[in-house]
Amino acid sequence: MTQPFVDYDKPLNGVASISLNRPEALNAINMAMRDDLWTFIQAARLDPDVRVLIFRGEGPRAFSAGADISEFGSAPSLHESREARRQRDLWALLEDLPIPTIAALHGFCFGAGIELPLYCDLRIATENTQIGLPEVTLGYIPSAGGTQLMPRIAPPGAASGLILSGDPIDADQALRWGIIHRVVAPEELDDTVLAVAERLAVADPAVTAALKRSIRRGLDLSMSAAIRRDTQTARRLANRLSDR
Structure with missing residues (x-):
């Protein structure tokens, strides 16, 4: 039996957690993981007992290094690829989620690995977090909302520089620009996120x-x-x- 690349559990009453679990690939998001993410987010959305949803990344090096570029161009056809995205629009599902979402960030958060957290309501990061949208250096653009979300969260000029250069920034800079809400020591991340989630879960x-x-x-x-x-x-x- 293969190890799942996305895990779902309920660590506290009213709180669900989705973990990217592909640490050997820096939690790069492949097509199977996209499907699992959609399934688990939908499960949290439809569960009346879930009032807060947390996103995490397993392993010490990354929340997620972004989309799995080894799969680029591997879809059977462009039409099938677009149809699959239309039927299971992960990003639209996240945007319309009625419950609070928290991204627990550490290490590399690049490309889709920061776009997913940008859809979340709160982003709490460790001191070693690096954030970037490097798509321009690979010859394409952020396609999961980065060009629209980042300027709505960070100062527009700062967001433009981040997107156009592809250069990463550290946690302190991300905090100053409002991209993340709190910076904590690595050993404090899980407890801090759970404490915030527990507080949010008591709201109507x-x-x-x-x-x-x-x-x-x-x-x-x-x-x-x-x-x-x-x-x-x-x-x-x-x-x-x-x-x-």
Whole structure:
């Protein structure tokens, strides 16, 4: 029996964890792992007991070094490749997830190995974390949302430099730019992430989902339209409380 490359478990009540488990390849994400990620994220989404989802990478060297470039061009046809992505759109699933997500980062976080965490609500990293979008040095562009997510999280000028150069940055720089939320010692990462997840898991899931929708969708609205939407959401949640 082959060892699974993605693991799923529930370390705490209300908390699920997805671990990339291909450390010998720096957790490079291949097509089988994409399918497993979609399956496990969907499982967490549909499980009413899961209120927070954590992403981790096994092994000491990397959260993930990115997509497995050895598989590039290996799909039977371009049409089949696009159809598979349409049917199991991993990134759209992550973006629309109503529960809080936390990325526990360490070591190399390159390409898809930082794009996946950029979809998460919180990113906690160890001091040895390196973040980069090196696609330009390989002759293509970040294709999992990096060109759009990074400028929405980091200062646009800093994000442009990161994307256009392909050069990595360390954890301290990523913290200054707001790409990560906290830097901890390597031995403190798991406990810190679990403590944050446990705190988030006590919140009302309906409120958490409403907050996530407000934050994400508000970025595409004018300030006045976003505030009107928040007012309507607040009224709806207040009515729900009064009906209890």
